Amino acid sequence: MRRLQPEDLLLVLGARPRAEVGAWLRDGLRDAVAAGRLEAGATLPSSRSAAAGLGVARGTVAAAVDELVGEGVLESRPRSGVVVADLDRRPRGTAPGPARPGAAAERPASVGAPDPALFPRAAWARAVRDAMRELPDAELGYPDPQGLLGLREALAAHLRTARAAPVEAEDVVVVSGVAQGLALLGEVLAGGLGGRRVVVEDPASPGVVGQLRGAGLEVVPVPVDGRGLRTDALPDAAAAVVTPAHQFPLGVVLAPDRRRELVAWARDGGRLLLEDDYDAELRYDRQPVGALRGLDPDHVALLGSVSKLLSPALRLGWVVAPAGVREALVDTKRRADLGCSVPEQAAFARLIADGAYARHLRRARLEYRRRRGVLLDAIARAAPHLPVEGVAAGLHLVVRLPDGDGEARAVSALRAAGIPAEPLSSTSAHPATWGVVVGAARVQGAPVPRVVEILRSAAEGAAGRV
Structure with a gap:
């Protein structure tokens, strides 16, 4: 396969900007590989040659290449240099086949499940090893039901950057996925936080509806159209469960004016918005819209998990809870299961801190x-x-x-x-x-x-x- 020249890179990258040169180089190469403008197996020029040809610092080239190698977009091969990865040949999940004799039948995958072949096994193994080596003995007793402080701090920092959400470690409650977060919040609502009626989007996830009804709540469906939840049809209720960044299942984004109207509905009635942020970071054409919590932290509980971004097998999630419900939520979590697995929390915190999660x-x-x-x-x-x-x-x-x-x-x-x-x-x-x-x-x-x-x-x- 041919060796690329600096002028080949210029053709796919376009004119060099005056600022943010590193992002121009990194993002341009990533997009060119994804679109097939740089063929699989082609060898990149050396960092020295590329830097000279592109008019950038050698360190800028090296940093961009290192990041793309870590993402799997490029491959570093001994004695061959750095080559464009063949995305079509990377490990993939397979369709379920017949169960082996004596083995449990494989459960059908959810429509919102990620490909398990993309799980970062090596990075997770390193995170587990390093986290357990540094975990204090005192953390190996019964866990804090609110969650490991190190993970709450890491999540708060990540959500401030990735979701434009005002979050501090004290706001975060670690849960066993969004399903448990909804069940716990449902129990808090049923316990007297403004009533038992809860708005859900129509259509919506049957699992979400089931969690709310299981907590003894009355579910009130409100239609969704091409601009998201119909805020003009909102009834009197104690709360609403919404997916504003990427509605499930229709995939629409809640329009800006409706975001404001929804928050006003919650604020004016002392209501709670349960923002299910389930796959908001998987936006492909632009940066995802910021979390609804950014408009009113006092009336929005932001729920997220690793189920769509890493694996549902980990059973790790979070609720960024308003101050008015946090104490009741932590107490409900304590009564439910005493808290989440500390080793997995510590490993996830390390994965975020090391940049491997990003x-x-x-x-x-x-x-x-x-x-x-x-x-x-x-x-x-x-x-x-x-x-x-x-x-x-x-x-x-x-x-x-x-x-x-x-x-x-x-x-x-x-x-x-x-x-x-x-x-x-x-x-x-x-x-x-x-x-x-x-x-x-x-x-x-x-x-x-x-x-x-x-x-x-x-x-x-x-x-x-x-």
């Missing part, structure tokens, strides 16, 4: 953006009539279908092919909402044409019955 997120965004683009291109070519909804973000797509028969056939066929899928009708209180929610994180290579054919066939079959 590097993993950059790599994951690059890879999931590429996979989403390949699937969308295939749909556009083979079935341009299929309506695909949602902004360029997250781990799922929504494809509308004309009727329930097509929806049922598409979901059944996709699951049989090992592709996570859910009927859109199962997420809505409206009986005529048909479509399929496709888990796109693992869809690549050979399964892509099969997914497109299933969706096309379901839509055309429905048209033939009209």
